[in-house]
Amino acid sequence: MMNKPKIRIATTSLAGCFGCHMSFLDMDERLVALLEQVELNRSPLTDIKHCGPCDIGLIEGGVCNAENVHVLREFRDNCKILIAVGACAINGGVPSMRNHFTLRECLIETYVNGVGVENPQIPVDVELPLLLDKVHPIHDIVRVDYYLPGCPPSPDEFLQVLGALLEGKEPALPKKLIHYD
Amino acid sequence: MKTAATQNTLTIDGQEIPFHDGQTIMDAALAAGVYIPHLCHRPGLTPHGSCKLCTVEINGKNASACTLPAASGQQVSNNTPALNEVRKTITQMLFIEGNHICPSCEKTGNCTLQAVARHLGMLDGHFPQFFPRREVDASHATVMLDRDRCILCELCVRASREIDGKNVFAIAGRGIEAHLIVNSASGKLADSDLETGDMAAHICPVGAILIKQHGYEVPIGMRTFDLHQVGEVGLEQVVLSKTKHHDE
Numbered sequence: 001m002m003n004k005p006k007i008r009i010a011t012t013s014l015a016g017c018f019g020c021h022m023s024f025l026d027m028d029e030r031l032v033a034l035l036e037q038v039e040l041n042r043s044p045l046t047d048i049k050h051c052g053p054c055d056i057g058l059i060e061g062g063v064c065n066a067e068n069v070h071v072l073r074e075f076r077d078n079c080k081i082l083i084a085v086g087a088c089a090i091n092g093g094v095p096s097m098r099n100h101f102t103l104r105e106c107l108i109e110t111y112v113n114g115v116g117v118e119n120p121q122i123p124v125d126v127e128l129p130l131l132l133d134k135v136h137p138i139h140d141i142v143r144v145d146y147y148l149p150g151c152p153p154s155p156d157e158f159l160q161v162l163g164a165l166l167e168g169k170e171p172a173l174p175k176k177l178i179h180y181d
Numbered sequence: 182m183k184t185a186a187t188q189n190t191l192t193i194d195g196q197e198i199p200f201h202d203g204q205t206i207m208d209a210a211l212a213a214g215v216y217i218p219h220l221c222h223r224p225g226l227t228p229h230g231s232c233k234l235c236t237v238e239i240n241g242k243n244a245s246a247c248t249l250p251a252a253s254g255q256q257v258s259n260n261t262p263a264l265n266e267v268r269k270t271i272t273q274m275l276f277i278e279g280n281h282i283c284p285s286c287e288k289t290g291n292c293t294l295q296a297v298a299r300h301l302g303m304l305d306g307h308f309p310q311f312f313p314r315r316e317v318d319a320s321h322a323t324v325m326l327d328r329d330r331c332i333l334c335e336l337c338v339r340a341s342r343e344i345d346g347k348n349v350f351a352i353a354g355r356g357i358e359a360h361l362i363v364n365s366a367s368g369k370l371a372d373s374d375l376e377t378g379d380m381a382a383h384i385c386p387v388g389a390i391l392i393k394q395h396g397y398e399v400p401i402g403m404r405t406f407d408l409h410q411v412g413e414v415g416l417e418q419v420v421l422s423k424t425k426h427h428d429e
Contacts, residue, residue, distance in 0.1 A: 087284050090305045091276070092312070094285050099312040137310060147304040151284035178299045180283035181290065181401060 007166055008054040010041040010079060014068040015095045015135055016061025018044070020086040023152035024058070027159060034159075037166055051078045056165060059144075060085045062092040063136045067129035076142040081165065084144045087151040087180060089137065096135040103133055146171055150179050191255035193217075193237075200251040207235055207247040210259070216412035217259050218268050218297055220275075220386055221334035222247040223417055226343055229335050232275075234268050234297065269301040277306040278357075279313065280329035281387070287396045288388030290404030291420060294332060296411035315360065320371035323393050324382050331361050331389040341381035349375045361389070386420075 013021060021044060027034065042051040051057065051071075057079030063069055076082055087093040098106050112120040138144060148157055157177050164171035190197050191206070193215050200209035205228060210217050221232040230248035237246045238258040246257070258264065275281075275294060283289045315328035333352055338361075341349040349370075353362045365372035375382060382390060401407070405420050 084305065087282070091282075091310055094282060096310070096312065097280070097282060097285065100280075100314055134312065137306070139305070140309060144305075149304055173302075173304065175299060175302060178302065178304070180295055180298070181286075 004037075006039040007037055007056065008041050008052075009038050009043075009056045009058065009162075010048075010051045010054045010075060011043040011045070011058040012051075012060065012071055012075065013044060014059065014061035014071060014089070014138070015064035016086065016088045016093075018060070020058075020060035020089075020152040021045070023150075023155055024158055027155040030155070030159060034162065038162075051075050054079045055081065056162070057082045058085045058148075059083065059089050059138050062088045062095055063132065063138060063141055064095055065129040065131045069132075069141060072138055072141050081145045082142065083146045083148055083161065084138050085148045086153055087149065090139075090147055090149055091137050092135045093151065096137075099134045103131055107131075148173075151181050154179075189251070189253045191251055191253065191257060193257045193259050194261075204251045205247055206237065206239070206249050206251050206255070206257060209251045210246065211414050214414045215259070216414060217246045218265075218300065218411075219247060220293060220297060220332065221336065223336055223340075223384065226336065226339045229339065232332070232334055233271055236264065236267065238264065265301055269298075269303050270307070272298045272301055272303055273305075273307045275332050276303075277308045277310050279311075279332065280315070286330065286388040287391055288330070288385075290401055290407050291399075292388060292406070293386035293411065293420070296406040299406070300411045311357075313357075318363065318370050320369040321373075321375065321393075322371070323377040324370055324375055325391045325393050326361070326363070326370050327389055327391070328361055329389075330387045332387055333359055333361070334386060336384045336386060337361070337381040337390055340384045341375070341379065344380040347374055347379065347381070349373045349379075349381055 011021065040046045041054050042048040051074050057075040059072065059075060059082065063072060084090050088095060107122045111117060111122050146161065148161055150157060154177065157173060160173060160177060161171040189200050191200060191209065192198065193210055198209050198213045198215065207217055207219065207222055211224060217235045217237060219232065219235040221229045222235060228247040230245040233245060235246040236243050239255050283295060289295065317328065318326040335352060338350040338352065341347045348364050351362050351364060352359055354360050362368060363370050363373050377392060382392060409416055
Protein backbone atom coordinates (compact mmCIF):
# COMPACT_ATOMS: atom_id res chain seq x y z
CA MET A 1 0.00 0.00 0.00
CA MET A 2 1.32 3.43 -0.94
CA ASN A 3 2.08 5.80 1.87
CA LYS A 4 -0.13 8.87 1.75
CA PRO A 5 1.96 12.06 1.61
CA LYS A 6 2.04 13.65 5.01
CA ILE A 7 0.18 16.86 5.71
CA ARG A 8 2.77 19.59 6.29
CA ILE A 9 2.18 21.92 9.24
CA ALA A 10 4.19 24.99 10.28
CA THR A 11 3.79 26.79 13.60
CA THR A 12 5.10 29.99 15.11
CA SER A 13 4.68 32.21 18.14
CA LEU A 14 4.64 35.94 17.37
CA ALA A 15 3.68 38.26 20.27
CA GLY A 16 2.66 35.27 22.37
CA CYS A 17 3.98 33.38 25.35
CA PHE A 18 4.35 29.91 23.77
CA GLY A 19 1.47 28.79 25.97
CA CYS A 20 -0.48 27.73 22.88
CA HIS A 21 2.49 25.62 21.79
CA MET A 22 2.60 24.05 25.25
CA SER A 23 -1.10 23.23 24.92
CA PHE A 24 -0.41 21.75 21.46
CA LEU A 25 2.19 19.49 23.09
CA ASP A 26 -0.38 18.64 25.78
CA MET A 27 -2.03 16.42 23.19
CA ASP A 28 0.54 14.05 24.73
CA GLU A 29 0.31 10.50 23.39
CA ARG A 30 -2.27 11.61 20.86
CA LEU A 31 0.62 13.41 19.14
CA VAL A 32 2.01 10.02 18.13
CA ALA A 33 -1.04 9.21 16.02
CA LEU A 34 -1.12 12.77 14.66
CA LEU A 35 2.51 12.58 13.57
CA GLU A 36 1.68 9.47 11.52
CA GLN A 37 -0.24 11.84 9.25
CA VAL A 38 1.60 15.09 9.80
CA GLU A 39 5.10 16.44 9.43
CA LEU A 40 6.26 19.69 10.93
CA ASN A 41 7.92 22.36 8.84
CA ARG A 42 9.00 25.67 10.41
CA SER A 43 8.19 25.52 14.11
CA PRO A 44 9.89 26.13 17.46
CA LEU A 45 9.61 22.34 17.77
CA THR A 46 11.84 21.72 14.72
CA ASP A 47 13.98 24.86 14.70
CA ILE A 48 13.52 25.16 10.91
CA LYS A 49 14.04 28.88 10.34
CA HIS A 50 11.85 29.59 7.32
CA CYS A 51 8.44 28.38 6.31
CA GLY A 52 8.33 26.23 3.18
CA PRO A 53 5.17 25.30 1.25
CA CYS A 54 2.74 23.91 3.84
CA ASP A 55 -0.82 22.73 4.11
CA ILE A 56 -1.56 24.32 7.47
CA GLY A 57 0.03 27.19 9.39
CA LEU A 58 -0.71 27.71 13.09
CA ILE A 59 -0.08 31.25 14.32
CA GLU A 60 0.15 31.93 18.04
CA GLY A 61 0.37 35.51 19.27
CA GLY A 62 -0.51 38.90 17.85
CA VAL A 63 1.72 41.23 15.88
CA CYS A 64 3.87 43.63 17.93
CA ASN A 65 6.99 44.24 15.82
CA ALA A 66 8.32 44.35 12.27
CA GLU A 67 9.68 40.82 12.42
CA ASN A 68 6.23 39.51 13.38
CA VAL A 69 4.86 41.11 10.21
CA HIS A 70 7.51 39.45 8.02
CA VAL A 71 7.03 36.03 9.64
CA LEU A 72 3.26 36.27 9.39
CA ARG A 73 3.42 37.21 5.70
CA GLU A 74 5.85 34.35 5.05
CA PHE A 75 3.34 31.96 6.64
CA ARG A 76 0.44 33.38 4.64
CA ASP A 77 2.41 33.10 1.39
CA ASN A 78 3.34 29.48 2.09
CA CYS A 79 0.37 27.94 3.93
CA LYS A 80 -2.79 26.88 2.17
CA ILE A 81 -4.72 27.20 5.41
CA LEU A 82 -3.79 29.71 8.10
CA ILE A 83 -5.23 29.34 11.61
CA ALA A 84 -5.20 32.04 14.30
CA VAL A 85 -4.44 30.11 17.48
CA GLY A 86 -5.32 31.59 20.86
CA ALA A 87 -6.54 34.89 22.29
CA CYS A 88 -3.49 36.99 21.26
CA ALA A 89 -3.60 35.99 17.58
CA ILE A 90 -7.35 36.62 17.53
CA ASN A 91 -7.65 39.97 19.31
CA GLY A 92 -4.15 40.97 20.43
CA GLY A 93 -4.66 39.49 23.89
CA VAL A 94 -2.65 40.52 26.93
CA PRO A 95 0.22 42.12 24.90
CA SER A 96 -2.34 44.47 23.34
CA MET A 97 -2.96 45.98 26.76
CA ARG A 98 0.03 48.18 25.95
CA ASN A 99 -2.17 49.84 23.31
CA HIS A 100 -3.53 51.99 26.15
CA PHE A 101 -0.18 53.72 26.28
CA THR A 102 2.23 55.25 23.80
CA LEU A 103 5.19 53.09 22.81
CA ARG A 104 7.50 55.66 24.40
CA GLU A 105 5.63 55.41 27.72
CA CYS A 106 5.96 51.61 27.63
CA LEU A 107 9.71 51.71 26.91
CA ILE A 108 10.37 54.29 29.61
CA GLU A 109 8.32 52.35 32.14
CA THR A 110 10.21 49.15 31.35
CA TYR A 111 13.79 50.18 30.64
CA VAL A 112 14.16 53.48 32.48
CA ASN A 113 11.82 53.46 35.47
CA GLY A 114 11.45 49.69 35.80
CA VAL A 115 11.97 48.15 39.25
CA GLY A 116 15.57 46.99 39.69
CA VAL A 117 16.82 48.46 36.40
CA GLU A 118 20.51 49.30 36.43
CA ASN A 119 22.12 51.54 33.83
CA PRO A 120 18.72 52.57 32.47
CA GLN A 121 18.57 52.97 28.68
CA ILE A 122 16.10 52.20 25.93
CA PRO A 123 17.62 49.39 23.81
CA VAL A 124 18.58 50.41 20.27
CA ASP A 125 20.30 47.88 18.03
CA VAL A 126 19.95 46.95 14.34
CA GLU A 127 19.51 43.33 15.48
CA LEU A 128 16.37 44.23 17.39
CA PRO A 129 13.11 44.25 15.42
CA LEU A 130 11.39 47.62 15.52
CA LEU A 131 8.32 47.67 17.72
CA LEU A 132 5.02 48.63 16.15
CA ASP A 133 3.07 51.53 17.55
CA LYS A 134 0.24 49.13 18.51
CA VAL A 135 -0.18 45.39 18.95
CA HIS A 136 -2.51 43.94 16.30
CA PRO A 137 -4.54 40.77 15.89
CA ILE A 138 -3.16 38.81 12.94
CA HIS A 139 -6.27 39.36 10.81
CA ASP A 140 -5.29 43.04 10.66
CA ILE A 141 -2.30 41.97 8.51
CA VAL A 142 -3.27 38.81 6.59
CA ARG A 143 -6.31 36.77 5.65
CA VAL A 144 -7.10 34.13 8.27
CA ASP A 145 -8.97 30.94 7.44
CA TYR A 146 -9.92 29.64 10.89
CA TYR A 147 -9.89 30.77 14.50
CA LEU A 148 -9.06 28.66 17.52
CA PRO A 149 -9.95 30.70 20.61
CA GLY A 150 -8.74 30.16 24.17
CA CYS A 151 -5.85 31.16 26.38
CA PRO A 152 -4.61 28.65 25.47
CA PRO A 153 -6.89 26.56 23.25
CA SER A 154 -7.19 23.13 24.85
CA PRO A 155 -5.48 20.10 23.31
CA ASP A 156 -8.99 18.86 22.45
CA GLU A 157 -9.57 22.00 20.39
CA PHE A 158 -6.36 21.41 18.43
CA LEU A 159 -7.37 17.80 17.83
CA GLN A 160 -10.89 18.77 16.82
CA VAL A 161 -9.76 21.28 14.20
CA LEU A 162 -6.67 19.45 12.91
CA GLY A 163 -8.58 16.15 12.87
CA ALA A 164 -11.31 17.65 10.70
CA LEU A 165 -8.81 19.25 8.33
CA LEU A 166 -6.87 15.99 8.00
CA GLU A 167 -10.09 14.28 6.98
CA GLY A 168 -10.73 17.01 4.44
CA LYS A 169 -13.73 18.31 6.37
CA GLU A 170 -14.67 21.85 7.32
CA PRO A 171 -13.54 22.28 10.94
CA ALA A 172 -16.13 23.24 13.53
CA LEU A 173 -15.78 23.61 17.29
CA PRO A 174 -18.54 22.25 19.54
CA LYS A 175 -19.76 25.01 21.87
CA LYS A 176 -18.50 23.21 24.96
CA LEU A 177 -14.94 23.56 23.63
CA ILE A 178 -15.24 27.29 22.94
CA HIS A 179 -13.70 29.51 25.59
CA TYR A 180 -11.82 32.79 25.60
CA ASP A 181 -9.76 32.40 28.78
CA MET B 182 -63.15 42.89 27.60
CA LYS B 183 -60.64 40.30 28.66
CA THR B 184 -61.49 38.48 31.85
CA ALA B 185 -59.18 35.49 31.99
CA ALA B 186 -55.76 36.94 31.32
CA THR B 187 -54.07 33.57 31.56
CA GLN B 188 -55.85 32.46 28.41
CA ASN B 189 -53.60 34.75 26.39
CA THR B 190 -51.01 32.86 24.41
CA LEU B 191 -48.38 33.57 21.81
CA THR B 192 -46.03 31.15 20.08
CA ILE B 193 -42.24 31.19 20.17
CA ASP B 194 -40.65 28.99 17.51
CA GLY B 195 -43.95 27.14 17.28
CA GLN B 196 -44.20 26.51 21.04
CA GLU B 197 -47.33 27.89 22.69
CA ILE B 198 -46.45 30.28 25.54
CA PRO B 199 -49.01 31.72 27.98
CA PHE B 200 -48.72 35.28 29.20
CA HIS B 201 -50.42 37.78 31.48
CA ASP B 202 -51.44 41.27 30.46
CA GLY B 203 -48.57 43.63 31.08
CA GLN B 204 -45.87 41.08 30.38
CA THR B 205 -43.35 41.57 27.61
CA ILE B 206 -42.40 38.79 25.21
CA MET B 207 -39.20 38.37 27.27
CA ASP B 208 -41.20 38.04 30.52
CA ALA B 209 -43.43 35.39 28.98
CA ALA B 210 -40.47 33.52 27.50
CA LEU B 211 -38.51 33.50 30.78
CA ALA B 212 -41.58 32.37 32.72
CA ALA B 213 -41.98 29.47 30.29
CA GLY B 214 -38.29 28.57 30.47
CA VAL B 215 -37.51 29.72 26.94
CA TYR B 216 -34.16 31.47 26.54
CA ILE B 217 -33.95 34.56 24.37
CA PRO B 218 -30.32 35.81 24.41
CA HIS B 219 -29.98 39.13 26.22
CA LEU B 220 -27.43 41.29 28.04
CA CYS B 221 -29.13 44.52 29.12
CA HIS B 222 -32.24 42.85 30.54
CA ARG B 223 -32.68 41.75 34.13
CA PRO B 224 -36.06 40.70 35.56
CA GLY B 225 -37.18 43.24 38.15
CA LEU B 226 -35.58 46.23 36.44
CA THR B 227 -37.23 48.47 33.86
CA PRO B 228 -36.52 47.02 30.39
CA HIS B 229 -33.95 49.01 28.47
CA GLY B 230 -34.01 47.55 24.98
CA SER B 231 -30.52 48.76 24.12
CA CYS B 232 -28.34 45.70 23.54
CA LYS B 233 -30.64 44.34 20.81
CA LEU B 234 -29.48 40.77 21.46
CA CYS B 235 -33.08 39.81 22.24
CA THR B 236 -34.20 40.86 18.78
CA VAL B 237 -36.88 38.41 17.67
CA GLU B 238 -39.10 38.28 14.60
CA ILE B 239 -42.78 38.87 15.29
CA ASN B 240 -45.20 38.29 12.44
CA GLY B 241 -42.38 39.10 10.02
CA LYS B 242 -41.00 42.19 11.78
CA ASN B 243 -38.00 42.49 14.10
CA ALA B 244 -38.35 43.91 17.61
CA SER B 245 -36.72 43.70 21.05
CA ALA B 246 -38.39 40.96 23.09
CA CYS B 247 -37.58 42.75 26.36
CA THR B 248 -39.60 45.87 25.51
CA LEU B 249 -42.39 44.63 23.25
CA PRO B 250 -45.61 43.83 25.12
CA ALA B 251 -46.82 40.28 24.63
CA ALA B 252 -50.03 40.10 22.61
CA SER B 253 -52.35 37.30 21.77
CA GLY B 254 -51.58 35.41 18.61
CA GLN B 255 -48.04 36.76 18.13
CA GLN B 256 -45.94 34.34 16.10
CA VAL B 257 -42.41 34.86 17.42
CA SER B 258 -39.27 33.43 15.82
CA ASN B 259 -36.39 33.31 18.29
CA ASN B 260 -33.88 30.50 17.93
CA THR B 261 -33.28 30.74 14.18
CA PRO B 262 -29.93 30.62 12.36
CA ALA B 263 -30.55 34.08 10.85
CA LEU B 264 -31.35 35.77 14.20
CA ASN B 265 -28.47 34.00 15.95
CA GLU B 266 -26.07 35.15 13.24
CA VAL B 267 -27.17 38.77 13.75
CA ARG B 268 -26.83 38.31 17.52
CA LYS B 269 -23.33 36.97 17.05
CA THR B 270 -22.42 40.01 14.96
CA ILE B 271 -23.79 42.33 17.68
CA THR B 272 -21.72 40.43 20.26
CA GLN B 273 -18.60 40.72 18.11
CA MET B 274 -19.14 44.47 17.88
CA LEU B 275 -19.44 44.67 21.67
CA PHE B 276 -16.13 42.83 21.98
CA ILE B 277 -14.17 44.94 19.50
CA GLU B 278 -15.56 48.28 20.72
CA GLY B 279 -14.16 47.79 24.20
CA ASN B 280 -11.06 46.15 25.62
CA HIS B 281 -12.27 42.65 26.42
CA ILE B 282 -9.11 40.73 27.23
CA CYS B 283 -10.67 37.65 28.82
CA PRO B 284 -7.42 36.02 30.01
CA SER B 285 -6.63 39.08 32.16
CA CYS B 286 -10.14 39.72 33.49
CA GLU B 287 -11.31 38.64 36.93
CA LYS B 288 -14.84 38.25 35.61
CA THR B 289 -13.91 35.47 33.19
CA GLY B 290 -16.22 32.49 33.67
CA ASN B 291 -18.77 34.71 35.45
CA CYS B 292 -19.14 37.08 32.50
CA THR B 293 -22.46 37.08 30.69
CA LEU B 294 -20.98 38.72 27.58
CA GLN B 295 -18.49 35.88 27.34
CA ALA B 296 -21.18 33.26 27.99
CA VAL B 297 -23.48 34.74 25.33
CA ALA B 298 -20.57 34.82 22.86
CA ARG B 299 -19.91 31.15 23.52
CA HIS B 300 -23.62 30.35 23.25
CA LEU B 301 -23.64 32.00 19.82
CA GLY B 302 -20.47 30.21 18.72
CA MET B 303 -18.30 33.33 18.42
CA LEU B 304 -14.72 32.44 17.49
CA ASP B 305 -13.25 35.85 16.68
CA GLY B 306 -14.09 39.57 16.76
CA HIS B 307 -14.37 39.72 12.95
CA PHE B 308 -14.10 43.53 12.88
CA PRO B 309 -10.95 45.63 13.48
CA GLN B 310 -10.31 46.17 17.19
CA PHE B 311 -10.98 49.71 18.40
CA PHE B 312 -8.56 49.50 21.36
CA PRO B 313 -10.23 52.54 22.95
CA ARG B 314 -8.53 54.35 25.81
CA ARG B 315 -10.94 54.52 28.70
CA GLU B 316 -10.55 55.69 32.25
CA VAL B 317 -10.18 53.28 35.15
CA ASP B 318 -11.59 54.44 38.51
CA ALA B 319 -9.91 52.63 41.39
CA SER B 320 -10.67 55.37 43.92
CA HIS B 321 -13.39 53.52 45.87
CA ALA B 322 -12.27 51.42 48.83
CA THR B 323 -14.22 48.32 47.86
CA VAL B 324 -15.50 48.74 44.30
CA MET B 325 -13.47 48.92 41.11
CA LEU B 326 -14.68 50.55 37.90
CA ASP B 327 -12.88 49.52 34.72
CA ARG B 328 -14.59 51.25 31.81
CA ASP B 329 -12.56 49.17 29.29
CA ARG B 330 -15.10 46.42 29.75
CA CYS B 331 -18.28 48.50 29.98
CA ILE B 332 -20.90 47.58 27.37
CA LEU B 333 -23.24 50.47 28.30
CA CYS B 334 -26.09 48.12 29.24
CA GLU B 335 -27.17 50.48 32.07
CA LEU B 336 -27.90 47.60 34.46
CA CYS B 337 -25.88 49.43 37.16
CA VAL B 338 -27.66 52.69 36.32
CA ARG B 339 -31.09 51.10 36.75
CA ALA B 340 -30.13 48.97 39.77
CA SER B 341 -28.83 52.05 41.57
CA ARG B 342 -31.98 54.08 40.87
CA GLU B 343 -34.66 51.40 41.12
CA ILE B 344 -33.31 48.98 43.74
CA ASP B 345 -30.68 50.83 45.80
CA GLY B 346 -32.66 54.10 45.89
CA LYS B 347 -29.55 56.01 44.84
CA ASN B 348 -28.42 57.56 41.60
CA VAL B 349 -24.77 56.64 41.33
CA PHE B 350 -24.35 55.93 37.61
CA ALA B 351 -25.39 57.38 34.27
CA ILE B 352 -24.32 57.21 30.64
CA ALA B 353 -22.92 60.43 29.17
CA GLY B 354 -21.91 61.22 25.60
CA ARG B 355 -23.28 59.86 22.38
CA GLY B 356 -22.30 57.16 19.91
CA ILE B 357 -18.69 56.11 20.27
CA GLU B 358 -18.22 58.82 22.93
CA ALA B 359 -20.83 57.24 25.22
CA HIS B 360 -19.36 56.29 28.58
CA LEU B 361 -20.34 55.48 32.13
CA ILE B 362 -20.15 58.43 34.51
CA VAL B 363 -20.35 58.56 38.31
CA ASN B 364 -22.62 60.96 40.16
CA SER B 365 -20.23 62.75 42.52
CA ALA B 366 -18.63 66.19 42.54
CA SER B 367 -15.25 64.73 41.54
CA GLY B 368 -16.75 62.15 39.18
CA LYS B 369 -14.93 59.50 41.23
CA LEU B 370 -16.55 56.46 42.79
CA ALA B 371 -14.91 57.19 46.15
CA ASP B 372 -16.94 60.38 46.46
CA SER B 373 -20.23 58.74 45.48
CA ASP B 374 -22.61 57.03 47.91
CA LEU B 375 -22.05 53.60 46.33
CA GLU B 376 -21.65 50.87 48.94
CA THR B 377 -20.42 47.30 48.63
CA GLY B 378 -23.85 45.88 49.39
CA ASP B 379 -25.60 47.83 46.66
CA MET B 380 -27.09 45.86 43.81
CA ALA B 381 -25.40 48.31 41.43
CA ALA B 382 -22.03 47.08 42.67
CA HIS B 383 -22.89 43.47 41.83
CA ILE B 384 -25.09 43.53 38.77
CA CYS B 385 -22.48 44.24 36.08
CA PRO B 386 -22.72 41.45 33.47
CA VAL B 387 -19.10 42.06 32.43
CA GLY B 388 -15.97 42.93 34.41
CA ALA B 389 -16.52 46.71 34.45
CA ILE B 390 -17.68 46.90 38.08
CA LEU B 391 -15.92 44.49 40.41
CA ILE B 392 -15.75 44.07 44.17
CA LYS B 393 -12.20 44.56 45.39
CA GLN B 394 -10.26 42.11 47.54
CA HIS B 395 -12.28 39.10 46.39
CA GLY B 396 -10.53 38.39 43.10
CA TYR B 397 -10.09 34.76 42.10
CA GLU B 398 -11.81 33.42 45.23
CA VAL B 399 -13.68 31.08 42.94
CA PRO B 400 -11.09 29.31 40.79
CA ILE B 401 -11.36 29.41 36.99
CA GLY B 402 -13.14 26.24 35.94
CA MET B 403 -15.57 26.43 38.91
CA ARG B 404 -17.31 29.64 37.92
CA THR B 405 -20.93 30.26 36.97
CA PHE B 406 -20.57 29.63 33.26
CA ASP B 407 -18.12 26.80 33.76
CA LEU B 408 -20.97 25.02 35.56
CA HIS B 409 -24.05 26.49 33.85
CA GLN B 410 -25.18 27.36 30.34
CA VAL B 411 -26.17 30.98 29.79
CA GLY B 412 -29.49 29.72 28.40
CA GLU B 413 -30.58 28.36 31.77
CA VAL B 414 -33.46 30.52 32.90
CA GLY B 415 -33.19 32.11 36.36
CA LEU B 416 -29.41 32.23 36.32
CA GLU B 417 -29.39 35.91 37.31
CA GLN B 418 -29.73 34.92 40.96
CA VAL B 419 -26.84 32.46 40.67
CA VAL B 420 -24.61 35.06 39.06
CA LEU B 421 -25.40 37.62 41.74
CA SER B 422 -24.97 35.29 44.69
CA LYS B 423 -21.68 33.92 43.40
CA THR B 424 -20.12 37.31 43.05
CA LYS B 425 -21.26 38.28 46.56
CA HIS B 426 -19.00 37.22 49.36
CA HIS B 427 -20.11 35.81 52.71
CA ASP B 428 -18.45 38.52 54.82
CA GLU B 429 -19.88 41.45 52.87
